[in-house]
Amino acid sequence: xxxxxxxxxxxxxxxxxxxxxxxxxxxxxxxxxxxxxxxxxxxxxxxxxxxxxxxxxxxxxxxxxxxxxxxxxxxxxxxxxxxxxxxxxxxxxxxxxxxxxxxxxxxxxxxxxxxxxxxxxxxxxxxxxxxxxxxxxxxxxxxxxxxxxxxxxxxxxxxxxxxxxxxxxxxxxxxxxxxxxxxxxxxxxxxxxxxxxxxxxxxxxxxxxxxxxxxxxxxxxxxxxxxxxxxxxxxxxxxxxxxxxxxxxxxxxxxxxxxxxxxxxxxxxxxxxxxxxxxxxxxxxxxxxxxxxxxxxxxxxxxxxxxxxxxxxxxxxxxxxxxxxxxxxxxxxxxxxxxxxxxxxxxxxxxxxxxxxxxxxxxxxxxxxxxxxxxxxxxxxxxxxxxxxxxxxxxxxxxxxxxxxxxxxxxxxxxxxxxxxxxxxxxxxxxxxxxxxxxxxxxxxxxxxxxxxxxxxxxxxxxxxxxxxxxxxxxxxxxxxxxxxxxxxxxx
Numbered sequence: 001x002x003x004x005x006x007x008x009x010x011x012x013x014x015x016x017x018x019x020x021x022x023x024x025x026x027x028x029x030x031x032x033x034x035x036x037x038x039x040x041x042x043x044x045x046x047x048x049x050x051x052x053x054x055x056x057x058x059x060x061x062x063x064x065x066x067x068x069x070x071x072x073x074x075x076x077x078x079x080x081x082x083x084x085x086x087x088x089x090x091x092x093x094x095x096x097x098x099x100x101x102x103x104x105x106x107x108x109x110x111x112x113x114x115x116x117x118x119x120x121x122x123x124x125x126x127x128x129x130x131x132x133x134x135x136x137x138x139x140x141x142x143x144x145x146x147x148x149x150x151x152x153x154x155x156x157x158x159x160x161x162x163x164x165x166x167x168x169x170x171x172x173x174x175x176x177x178x179x180x181x182x183x184x185x186x187x188x189x190x191x192x193x194x195x196x197x198x199x200x201x202x203x204x205x206x207x208x209x210x211x212x213x214x215x216x217x218x219x220x221x222x223x224x225x226x227x228x229x230x231x232x233x234x235x236x237x238x239x240x241x242x243x244x245x246x247x248x249x250x251x252x253x254x255x256x257x258x259x260x261x262x263x264x265x266x267x268x269x270x271x272x273x274x275x276x277x278x279x280x281x282x283x284x285x286x287x288x289x290x291x292x293x294x295x296x297x298x299x300x301x302x303x304x305x306x307x308x309x310x311x312x313x314x315x316x317x318x319x320x321x322x323x324x325x326x327x328x329x330x331x332x333x334x335x336x337x338x339x340x341x342x343x344x345x346x347x348x349x350x351x352x353x354x355x356x357x358x359x360x361x362x363x364x365x366x367x368x369x370x371x372x373x374x375x376x377x378x379x380x381x382x383x384x385x386x387x388x389x390x391x392x393x394x395x396x397x398x399x400x401x402x403x404x405x406x407x408x409x410x411x412x413x414x415x416x417x418x419x420x421x422x423x424x425x426x427x428x429x430x431x432x433x434x435x436x437x438x439x440x441x442x443x444x445x446x447x448x449x450x451x452x453x454x455x456x457x458x459x460x461x462x463x464x465x466x467x468x469x470x471x472x473x474x475x476x477x478x479x480x481x482x483x484x485x486x487x488x489x490x491x492x
Contacts, residue, residue: 027074028099034329036491039464040322042441043388043489044362045315046087046095046334048072052079053332055187055244055266055297056312058115058135061305066092067158068312069135070334071112074100077324077331082109082140086158091358092310092337094490098159102135102152107167111147112187112244113137115158116227117303119192122199123153123164123227130155134227136201138186139167146173146183149203151227164228171222171230176207178215187244187266190227191302196277199224200233202245204265217241219263221279234279240286241265244297247275248309252342252349260342260349264289266297268313272342272349289351291424292456293318294444295335309340310356315444315457322443322461335457336439336446345453346430352452355439359390362487369482374403374471377482385467387442388487394435396480403473407440408462412447421447421456429453 031049041047051073058069065088072085084102087095102110118125118132125132133154138147149171152161164170177183189202201222206215219241221233244266252258263280264270268289273282289295290313298313313335317323323331338353367384369377389407404413412421419426419433428434429450437448445460469484471477 031097036489038328038330040326040328040443040461041330041491042333042443043491044093044359044439044487045336045441045444046312046490047330047332048085049097050329051075051077051331053085053330053334054079054314054316055112056299056314056334057084057112057137059299059301059310059312060115060117060133061301061303062117062131062133063157064090065157066090066301067115067133068095068334069101069115069158070314072100077329082111084110084135084137088158091361092312092356093358093361101154101158102137102161105163105167107150108139108141108145108147111138111140112297113149114189114191114299115302116190116192116199118153118227119303122225125153125155127155130157133158134164134190135161136170136188136190138188139169140184140186146175147186148173149188149201170228171201171203174203174205174220176205176218178206182206189246189299191247193223193275193277196223198277199227200247200277201230202247202263204241204243204245217265219245219280223277233277236263236280238271238286240269242267244299246299247280248300248340249275250309250340250342253344254341262340262342262351264298268295268298270351272351285348287350289353290455290457291426292421292447292458293424294459295457298335300340308356310337311340311353312337313457315459317459322459333444335444338452338455341452343453350453353455354448354452355390355437355446359439359487360485362388362490363390364486364488366483366485369479372479372482373475374473374477375475377479378471381469381471381484384469384484384486386469386484386486387467388489389438389440389469390485390487391438391440391469392435392481392483393437393479394481395433395478400433401474401476403471403477406468406470406472407438407445408466408468410440410445410460410462412436412438419449421445421458424456424458426454426456 034049054071069084086098086101113136115135148169151164185205205218219236222230261275271282426449439446447456
């Protein structure tokens with residue numbers, strides 16, 4: 001009787017998983033009729049053909065393909081039913097969406113996580129032709145059951161995944177809860193730590209501080225030799241940390257012999273310090289990596305082929321979505337991929353972020369104006385119409401006079417030594433503006449000040465009838481370089 005029960009259980013589980021796979025295929029098959037031509041469809045930022053997306057997950061490079069998994073609802077325009085969606089790219093610019101990669105398998109929906117390439121066959125699943133792509137994610141159980149961390153592996157370049165340990169916890173719930181009693185630790189980030197020769201996992205926890213009536217953020221580090229059994233390393237206690245942690249090593253001032261570790265959370269608060277394979281040590285100074293209203297849950301690529309550290313974030317809309325309000329078949333988008341570097345400034349070591357060079361493959365036309373006054377540039381700009389824009393301006397003078405730039409109705413201003421987009425100030429390096437760059441898509445604007453010293457990521461819906469760029473200010477404002485590139489769509 002016992003064996004019969006076991007057989008029935010296993011058969012039920014297999015049937016459940018099979019049904020999920022069939023449902024996934026059928027759901028994704030329906031995406032084929034959806035085009036990328038809607039009036040509010042981002043044209044050089046990733047969005048799903050249909051339905052809701054949020055956090056980028058499992059960013060990883062393998063065999064000529066960049067993989068972007070992401071939080072995805074295959075059945076609705078709104079959040080829920082979380083699975084891992086999947087898209088691939090050769091250049092991180094043009095993406096092809098594939099069928100849903102990791103499904104809710106009966107143990108709870110699949111929240112955010114990471115993916116690595118098992119280059120040394122730690123898990124023991126590599127074949128003669130393929131290395132395993134190993135994914136880690138949070139199993140978010142229903143009701144108030146505690147979350148836990150699971151894993152799955154793929155030996156067909158991410159096209160299908162098999163659960164590790166049948167989806168049972170690889171890292172069980174750590175037993176902490178917030179003031180509401182929720183035990184919802186989540187979002188494991190895994191990477192290979194070269195110095196200690198072991199795999200490291202970074203996990204966000206929440207612990208109630210009832211004395212101070214606050215929830216204490218906590219990061220817990222684990223290690224593994226086989227990508228299956230994980231052991232405690234240390235804790236990194238910070239009130240500011242909140243979900244979707246990432247930890248990455250970056251060169252300082254381009255010097256590979258001088259490298260620091262950057263740790264940041266979903267809101268892109270970050271600290272810089274040292275990680276020795278066991279614990280993270282910083283001077284406890286916290287900085288904000290994005291000054292806009294819509295950058296969240298960013299993640300960096302594992303296994304990068306060229307040494308660059310590239311980051312992509314989710315551009316969240318908040319409680320109200322312009323896409324839903326306008327009956328779009330999709331909801332939400334990703335930020336444009338950017339490189340990250342640490343540079344020494346008068347204020348200390350800071351993070352700089354800059355659009356990847358591959359954006360140049362989208363340039364349709366580029367106009368360059370050197371050492372020109374505002375009026376001269378305006379006359380030349382008036383001859384052109386722009387929709388998708390990459391704009392760059394730089395100055396020679398130590399003191400730049402006040403000016404405004406109207407980019408398809410989006411107003412950026414420089415007043416009394418401060419640069420603004422709407423009501424947000426974007427600080428200049430050394431308190432003196434040297435350059436700015438703007439990426440404008442149909443529904444978003446990304447602004448980079450002084451080669452990425454400060455960055456703002458925001459939703460911005462331009463007037464579709466307005467295809468102009470205009471500078472406003474006096475003739476004392478002289479641009480050393482003013483460059484405008486018109487971009488092609490990634491969906492062509």
